[in-house]
Amino acid sequence: MATYIGFLRAINLGARRKFAKAAIVRATEAAGFTDVETYIxxxxxxxxxxxxxRAKIEAALEAAYLDEAGFEVPTIVFTQAELRAIAEDAERFADGHDGRHYVSLLKQAPTAAAVRAIEERSSAEEVAKVGGRAVHLLLGANYHEAKLTNAVIEKALGVATNRNLTVIRALAERWC
Structure with a gap:
């Protein structure tokens, strides 16, 4: 048995996409997975x-979540080693950045051309750095008005979900 970490996209946003932690656990266990735990x-x-x-794991979870929640829940899965590497990359990529740091987690690995295209969108205020299936977004004080958002990442690189670096670090410490 191997341990994996799944990131669910676009849940608990607004009134119609509610998916409580207990329901996530129930659906994950119904799909045949064990040792299930959620975080925030x-x-x-x-x-x-x-x-x-990974494709079979994601497909099984997405089917179980659709059954439980009643709406599609794109799910992005990483091994413990992959999540640990994402947290470690944050230190290297941030390199003195003192603003907001978010990570867009990608369902599929981007091509080299796609990586170049998204990194070239960086500016003095907003920086995107790609490491594997993770895009580190280093944003300034006006992060609510950022041009480099998860929506931009998804348009360029495919299905993604976003977490702040504090959550990524907490999950790596807790589950890896």
Whole structure:
């Protein structure tokens, strides 16, 4: 059995996409996964499985979440080592940055051309740095008005969900 961490996209936003932690646990267990734990209400779930294919794991979770929640829940899965590497990359990528640091977690690995295109959108106030299936967004004081957002990342690189670095670090410490 291997342990994985799943990140659910676009839940608990607005009145129609509510998906409580207990329901996430129930659905994850119904899909056959064990040792299930959630962390805060933004859609972070740890579980164990004998499956080794990320695509099969994501498909099983997405089907279970659709059944439980009644709406599609795109799910992005990482191994413990991958999540630990994302947290470690944050230190290297931030390199003295003292603003807001968010991480867009990608369902699929981007091409080299896509990585170049998104990193070239960086400015003095907003920087995007890609490491594997993670895009580190280093934003300034006006992060609510940022041009480099998860929506921009998704348009360029495909399905993604976003967490702040504090959550990424907490999950890496807690689950890796």
């Amino acid at each position: 209400n933004t859609g972070n779930v740890r579980f164990a499985t004998s499956l080794r294919s």
